[in-house]
Amino acid sequence: MVEQPHGDQGLQTRDRILATAARLFSENGYEHTPLSQVAREAQVSKALVLWHFDSKEALFRAALGRTLEPYHLDVEDLEGLDERAQIELLMDRFYEFVRGNVYSVRFLFGLLIRAEPKRDDVIGKVSDLYDLFRSVLADIIERGRARGLFRADANPRLDASLILVSLGGILIEQLMRDRDQSAELMDHLKQTVFRRLIV
Amino acid sequence: MVEQPHGDQGLQTRDRILATAARLFSENGYEHTPLSQVAREAQVSKALVLWHFDSKEALFRAALGRTLEPYHLDVEDLEGLDERAQIELLMDRFYEFVRGNVYSVRFLFGLLIRAEPKRDDVIGKVSDLYDLFRSVLADIIERGRARGLFRADANPRLDASLILVSLGGILIEQLMRDRDQSAELMDHLKQTVFRRLIV
DNA sequence: GTCTATATACAGATAGAC
C-alpha cells in the first residue's frame, strides 16, 4: 500500500478511522463490520475510508496491527524471583492480560479458529508469541531443575506446554461460559503445577 | 416452521439439501455459505431450498441439529473398569471425537467464540454436554477417593474441571497450529493427572 | 415439488465535484 503525504488534518482523520475500525473488527469481526459502519462511527464517508485505505482488506490489516500492539511478553521484571515465583508471575500476567483484552482476544481467536480471510497474517504473530511464552516457561523450569528446586524428572518442554494449554483452556472456558470459575481454576492449576514440579 | 406434507421424492431431496447444508456450514461457516452454493452442491435450485426451509436461518437451525447429532457422551461401557481406567477412557474418547469431527468442532467453536447469529441455540446444548462430562469425571474421582484408590485430598469438582480445560486447551492447540504435538501432550496430561490423583 | 425469472437490499468500490 502506498502512503500518500498527509497534512495534520488527514492524519487525525486517518487515525480516527483506524481506531474505529480496530474497535469494530475486534467487537464484531471482519464479516460483521461493513465499511458503512466504520465510516458512520468515525464520522466520515465511506469514500474517505477507501481513500485512506485502498480496500476493506487493507483497512483490516492496518487495524490488525493496531490491535496486536499490546500483545508482547515482558520478561525483564522476572529477575530476582525464584523459579516458582517467576512461573506464577507469568501465569498471572497471562490471565490478567486475557481478562483485560477480552474483545481483541476473542477476535483473534475467531480469526485463528475459523477460516476467516487473511488469518495467515495474524497466525504467525500469535504463534511466535505462543512459542516465546512456552520457551520462556521451559527455560525457567530447566533452571529450577538445575538448581534443585524442581524435581529431577520435570520435563521442561512438556511441562511448559501443558501449563500453556491449561491456561488456554481456562481462557476459552472464560470466554465461552457465563458462570466464571476461572479464578478458582487458576488457583487449582497453580497448585497442581507446583505439586508436580516442586521437590 | 411449518412442515408441509411431502412425498418420497420430496423427503429425499429435502434430506440431500440438509446434508449438504450441514456439511457446508461446518466447513465454511454460516457467513461463507451462500444459499446458491448449497443449492448448487445439492443439485437443486435456490428457490427449492427456500421452499423446504423458509429462510437461510431456518436452514441453519435444521442443519445444526444434524451437526450436533453425534455429540453425546456414552458412559455405559465404563462399568467394570477401575476409576483410573475410566478417566483414561473418557479422555481418550474426547480426544478421538475431536480428531474425528474437526470440521464441526471448529464450526461450533467458531459459533461459540464469535458473535455469530443464533449462537444461543447451540450454546445450551454444548454447555450441557460439557457439564455432563465434568460431572461424570467428578463422580469417578469421588468414587476413586472413597475407594482409597485416589488421594484423600483430591478435589473432585476442581480436578475434573482442570482435566476438562486441559483437554480443551490441547484441542484448540491442535485446531490452530500446524505442528501437532497433541498426542505427546495427551500422554503428559494423563501422567500429570494420575500423579496428582493416585495414592 | 421444482423450476426460471425477478424483486429488493446492501455490500465494496469508483467518479468526479469541491
Place this chain on the structure above:
DNA sequence: GTCTATCTGTATATAGAC
C-alpha cells in the same frame, strides 16, 4: 482530503409457470 452520487456484484427471498 472530503464529499455526494453512482456503479457493480451478489446476497436472500418472492412470484408464478409447470
